[in-house]
Amino acid sequence: xxxxxxxxxxxxxxxxxxxxxxxxxxxxxxxxxxxxxxxxxxxxxxxxxxxxxxxxxxxxxxxxxxxxxxxxxxxxxxxxxxxxxxxxxxxxxxxxxxxxxxxxxxxxxxxxxxxxxxxxxxxxxxxxxxxxxxxxxxxxxxxxxxxxxxxxxxxxxxxxxxxxxxxxxxxxxxxxxxxxxxxxxxxxxxxxxxxxxxxxxxxxxxxxxxxxxxxxxxxxxxxxxxxxxxxxxxxxxxxxxxxxxxxxxxxxxxxxxxxxxxxxxxxxxxxxxxxxxxxxxxxxxxxxxxxxxxxxxxxxxxxxxxxxxxxxxxxxxxxxxxxxxxxxxxxxxxxxxxxxxxxxx
Ligand code: SF4
Numbered sequence: 001x002x003x004x005x006x007x008x009x010x011x012x013x014x015x016x017x018x019x020x021x022x023x024x025x026x027x028x029x030x031x032x033x034x035x036x037x038x039x040x041x042x043x044x045x046x047x048x049x050x051x052x053x054x055x056x057x058x059x060x061x062x063x064x065x066x067x068x069x070x071x072x073x074x075x076x077x078x079x080x081x082x083x084x085x086x087x088x089x090x091x092x093x094x095x096x097x098x099x100x101x102x103x104x105x106x107x108x109x110x111x112x113x114x115x116x117x118x119x120x121x122x123x124x125x126x127x128x129x130x131x132x133x134x135x136x137x138x139x140x141x142x143x144x145x146x147x148x149x150x151x152x153x154x155x156x157x158x159x160x161x162x163x164x165x166x167x168x169x170x171x172x173x174x175x176x177x178x179x180x181x182x183x184x185x186x187x188x189x190x191x192x193x194x195x196x197x198x199x200x201x202x203x204x205x206x207x208x209x210x211x212x213x214x215x216x217x218x219x220x221x222x223x224x225x226x227x228x229x230x231x232x233x234x235x236x237x238x239x240x241x242x243x244x245x246x247x248x249x250x251x252x253x254x255x256x257x258x259x260x261x262x263x264x265x266x267x268x269x270x271x272x273x274x275x276x277x278x279x280x281x282x283x284x285x286x287x288x289x290x291x292x293x294x295x296x297x298x299x300x301x302x303x304x305x306x307x308x309x310x311x312x313x314x315x316x317x318x319x320x321x322x323x324x325x326x327x328x329x330x331x332x333x334x335x336x337x338x339x340x341x342x343x344x345x
Contacts, residue, residue: 028101031198031230032086032116033062037095039078039085043305053304055081057254058095060331063198068224068231070245070262072238072277074301077251079234080121083200086232087116099198114144117191121203123183127175133186134171137161140193160189164219181212185219192223201233205240217244239281242266247337250274253312254304256331260338271340272317273297311343319344 039056056078063069071079085092088109097105104112120126127136137157140146147153158168164185175183184204191199201220205213221244223229235241241248242262249259250273258271269275276295283292297316302308308315314324323343331341 029064030062030098031065031067031100032232033060033096033098034082034086035060035096035098037082037085037097038093039081039090040093051305054254054307055304056085057307059251059254059256060095061249061256061259063230063232065197065230066224066228067247068233068245070241070248071232071234071251072236072241072248073251074236076253076301076304078254078304079251080202082251083118083202083232083234087118087200088112089118114194115196116198116200117194117196118200118202119184119187119191119204122207123180123187124175124207126187127183129175132172132174133161133166133178136175136186137171137189137193140190144194146194156193160193163192163223164189165215179212180208181216184208184212184216188216188219188223192227195227197228198230198232201231203235204233206235206237213240220244238266238277250277253301253307255312255341256339257313257342258338258340259331260340264338268338270334270338270345271313271342272319273313274340311341 037056037059038054040052040054042050043053044051059078059082061069071082073079081090084090086097088097088104092105095105096103099112099116131139134154134157137160138153141153141156147156157171161167161170166182166185166189170178170182175186178186187204204220205216208216217240220231220233224231231244233241233244238248242265245262247259247261248265250257250265250271252273258265258269258274260268265274266278269278272295276297279293279295295318297318299316302312302315308325310326311317311320311324311329314320317324321343327343329341329343331339334340334345
């Protein structure tokens with residue numbers, strides 16, 4: 001994959017960040033903050049059989065202006081739920097979501113939809129097959145009344161298509177006439193149509209061919225610089241997240257287990273789960289590969305309906321001790337700007 005070197009000023013800002021989640025009051029550089037977010041979903045029929053899937057269970061973090069915070073973890077760890085809860089596409093079970101210093105946990109979201117957008121994972125399912133590309137991109141412009149007439153609307157649509165590498169001829173076509181990468185570009189143009197400042201990128205390249213992934217990642221980086229965007233970038237590929245992110249959070253079974261600046265997390269991970277994820281990244285240099293020890297985790301991820309007591313990772317952790325079953329490790333700052341939840345750190 002050919003990727004751009006990231007040079008945004010935002011990167012500097014982010015890497016300087018050492019703010020603890022509880023020390024953020026008054027920090028005007030924070031765009032989005034999540035405090036003790038819980039997102040439980042009821043499953044099972046009837047009142048007596050009802051169980052709760054604890055998709056996200058008491059996590060806190062913040063994202064600074066111009067920053068890209070990567071969120072990684074296996075399928076079902078709660079990263080997508082976190083992104084969607086943050087945009088209030090799900091109503092949080094507990095906790096607070098703060099955007100630009102305002103608690104938006106229980107407010108009407110319409111005014112905020114303009115500023116908080118999402119690019120979905122599946123470019124095939126996220127576009128209405130009956131609408132032309134022009135109408136797909138134009139719909140948010142109409143909803144938020146951002147054009148005073150037909151000409152302004154059309155000009156905006158064409159400009160957005162050009163921004164994402166398409167052109168005016170594409171406006172009258174339908175989604176099925178495009179490749180996966182082009183469809184994702186349409187999804188990005190739709191998200192940009194309302195001129196947002198915060199975008200949740202929910203596994204935006206997972207469904208694309210490897211050859212296209214680098215183009216889309218480079219485009220995300222260019223758009224961030226041009227439009228001063230702030231991203232929550234969700235993915236399961238740690239190598240990609242490492243490239244695009246300023247800081248990275250690692251989730252396991254609904255919990256945030258480690259959060260650190262991207263370079264720090266990649267080269268000095270402290271949590272056993274993060275170490276296993278990093279050891280699984282393929283390396284290009286045979287010398288490095290020989291030195292690198294692969295950590296293979298035993299077993300499957302437990303059910304979020306009935307997670308293990310204490311540390312949720314203990315059933316797969318090669319370092320687990322007795323205390324891990326009895327006590328949940330606190331998520332604490334282990335070095336400047338580096339947070340982790342493990343009794344042994
Ligand atoms: Fe492993 Fe225990 Fe640390 Fe959890 S708290 S990661 S089980 S050593």
